[in-house]
Amino acid sequence: MKYVVVSGGVISGIGKGVLASSTGLLFKTLGLRVTSIKIDPYMNIDAGTMSPLEHGECFVLNDGGEVDLDLGNYERYLNITLTRNHNITTGKIYSKVIERERKGDYLGKTVQVVPHITNAIQEWIESVAKIPVDDTGLEPEICIIELGGTVGDIESAPFVEALRQFQFRVGSDNFALIHVSLVPVIHGEQKTKPTQAAIKDLRSLGLTPDMVACRCQEKLEHQTIEKIGMFCHVGPDQVIAVHDVNSTYHVPLLLKEQKMMKFLSKKLNIGEIDQSALTKGEALLSKWRHLTSSHDKSFETVTIALVGKYTHLHDSYLSVIKSLEHASMSCNRRLKIVWVESTNLEESMKGENLSEYHKAWHYVCQADGILVPGGFGSRGIEGMISAAKYARENNVPYLGVCLGLQIAVIEFVRNVLGIKGSTSQEFDNYKEEDHITPSVIYMPDVDQIKLGGTMRLGIHETKFTANTEWSKLKGLYGGVGSVFERHRHRYEVNPDLIEQIESKGLHFIGKDETGKRMEMIELKDDSHKFFVGTQYHPEYLSKVLDPSRPFLGLVAASAGILDDVLKRDDLNYRGEF
Structure with missing residues (x-):
């Protein structure tokens, strides 16, 4: 199993869900089976009792799970069927750990955030990632994990620590991190300082991004990409520019143009893919291109x-x-x-x-x-x-x-x-x-x-x-x-x-x-x-x-x-x- 984590910095609502869905779609166009997990750091068990004005839409799954709206994005882009367990919340994790503590499963030990909460998070991810979610009925090969909220928030700290440990648990060839950050334009100049600060915070927590996805109103200038690469300790090919486009359905094609899959395939050591699966993936890409081009016209x-x-x-x-x-x-x-x-x-x-x-x-x-x-x-x-x-x-x-x-x-x-x-x-x-x-x-x-x-x-x-x-x-x-x-x-x-x-x-x-x-x-x-x-x-x-x-x-x-x-x-x- 290969894991791709999508985190976000600077501000919330930056488009992590669309980027995670688009990344998953591109893996599908390579002929791979993809699944998705959304981590929400709030204490609620699920999104069912939240006002839509508080947290946006409550999305409902086949099994009746009331989950975060981003799971809807995953299903729409990837044509998969997720379960309630594909949405991890702080409430679910703590409930699980407390239930185990009450049953005496920890053999008298003091139950702590590390290692008990962080271990529970990692075990949950590994277990859920194996659930078949498409019409093949087979175990997925790629798991996209979106970490909700903004890195540095107090409530997301246990999840960040769990993911820091998780990269060693699964091995570097099976783990990649994409960090989504904002590049604001002030008086006509693209500012990189917020992204530099976000990456610095992330690295101080033990996570080093393999790719930096930069959200900007306009196309990133070459010197902006070089500056981000230099000060964020990544190569220019690891800086992805995600500027405003006609619709979110163009984002997968925008990422593909910048050879995102070429880098991730090498990082994750993805080997040869079955020809029939590859043909199916190419057909998916062709349909997607046709849809977006027809809509533009x-x-x-x-x-x-x-x-x-x-x-x-x-x-x-x-x-x-x-x-x-x-x-x-x-x-x-x-x-x-x-x-x-x-x-x-x-x-x-x-x-x-x-x-x-x-x-x-x-x-x-x-x-x-x-x-x-x-x-x-x-x-x-x-x-x-x-x-x-x-x-x-x-x-x-x-x-x-x-x-x-x-x-x-x-x-x-x-x-x-x-x-x-x-x-x-x-x-x-x-x-x-x-x-x-x-x-x-x-x-x-x-x-x-x-x-x-x-x-x-x-x-x-x-x-x-x-x-x-x-x-x-x-x-x-x-x-x-x-x-x-x-x-x-x-x-x-x-x-x-x-x-x-x-x-x-x-x-x-x-x-x-x-x-x-x-x-x-x-x-x-x-x-x-x-x-x-x-x-x-x-x-x-x-x-x-x-x-x-x-x-x-x-x-x-x-x-x-x-x-x-x-x-x-x-x-x-x-x-x-």
């Missing part, structure tokens, strides 16, 4: 209004953004997302901030399509309902994801069935004397008190119902009988209203494996371009070269080419995992 734009409640931090919807990007590239369109804070669409804003109200509605009315993503809590719900109503009544393509499906149902129940005041039990504690039927209810099998890891999580089967050949969404899935998608929710559509809703034209075209839980909705109206909702989160399984079908449908309908997309022969959804 596209000039028609499709505008999607993302109506959400965490729009102040776009990372809260990272997988949604990426799924829209994958779909727009597949449709050969330039994507423009207009961010609409759902609260600003509510009638109360007329009195509070009229300009924001008009601005928000202008964005919605001018968009080619409307997307309402997942979320929790009552804030901004009425604005989302208004957006869904506008999409339904004005033939604007609509996709509701998780909460977005529930919003579409609530709107339909209120305005078509005429049950005024109906909403979700998440937002209203109904009383019997009110005589109002809720549109959305608590799932009976979820914990309403303990919130961590108690939702319907992970991959589940959704079966298309009978007589749904008319469904555009089913067509996008290639006409299969069922699909497997990832879930993260604790509420469902009220089964008492299903018959009434369907009698008015909004059909539940997909149900769970028991046939009791509603998973997909679609408006049966030939005149409407696309009105779809999914209780599951299709964005979690979207890949760069294989876009999510509901997102593909939204973008294609918004671009006016859905009929053409439905005729394509590449909609060969596998239907199983």
Whole structure:
């Protein structure tokens, strides 16, 4: 097993995840099997109970693991399926060590950060790195490890020390370190001092980078590269310039142009690769090049209004953004997302901030399509309902994801069935004397008190119902009988209203494996371009070269080419995992 560690310095949010994913992709183009691990130094067990505004999106895996959003990047770039154990947190490590201490596994010794915590980290990495993650079912050959946070932070110290020891544990031929640093441009001059200081801190902790990846707004000048090489104790070929490009999908090609793989292959002593694997890797590289070049040449734009409640931090919807990007590239369109804070669409804003109200509605009315993503809590719900109503009544393509499906149902129940005041039990504690039927209810099998890891999580089967050949969404899935998608929710559509809703034209075209839980909705109206909702989160399984079908449908309908997309022969959804 070969290990490549990606660390970061100077500032956080510098792009370690994209660089780690891109490095892994380049190893795959060489025909190697790649896996990824993300280390997060926070004390939480996982990302499940964090606010999206606190830490960005919570990504969900097949096994129900609620993990850091960077694992989504790895899966999208590398076309692999990771597990909850591929995300290591301080909380997980300490819980494991404390559990062992309580059982007496340490034979009376004083349990300390070194060696017990650091050993637990190394053992975890070695164990998880061997888990098969692709369709070959074989043990990976390369493991990319991203160390979250910034080197020098107090909370990351045990992990840095563990990795310092780990390089000797696995041997120098099996360990490489890439350090990502910032090269700011001040008054037109590229400054190298922050990178020099970051590398100095790293070396003082016992880790010497094999490559320095320099993030900069513009291309690095030759003298900047030489200066960094000289003062950071690396050769010029070990300094990688990662400047701003058209999209993050260009980063792997940018790294390849600078012969990154040539250096790493030599450093890791990678031998001869099987010809069939090499051919497969070359085909992957060819597809990637074609995708990025085609996207660069596209000039028609499709505008999607993302109506959400965490729009102040776009990372809260990272997988949604990426799924829209994958779909727009597949449709050969330039994507423009207009961010609409759902609260600003509510009638109360007329009195509070009229300009924001008009601005928000202008964005919605001018968009080619409307997307309402997942979320929790009552804030901004009425604005989302208004957006869904506008999409339904004005033939604007609509996709509701998780909460977005529930919003579409609530709107339909209120305005078509005429049950005024109906909403979700998440937002209203109904009383019997009110005589109002809720549109959305608590799932009976979820914990309403303990919130961590108690939702319907992970991959589940959704079966298309009978007589749904008319469904555009089913067509996008290639006409299969069922699909497997990832879930993260604790509420469902009220089964008492299903018959009434369907009698008015909004059909539940997909149900769970028991046939009791509603998973997909679609408006049966030939005149409407696309009105779809999914209780599951299709964005979690979207890949760069294989876009999510509901997102593909939204973008294609918004671009006016859905009929053409439905005729394509590449909609060969596998239907199983």
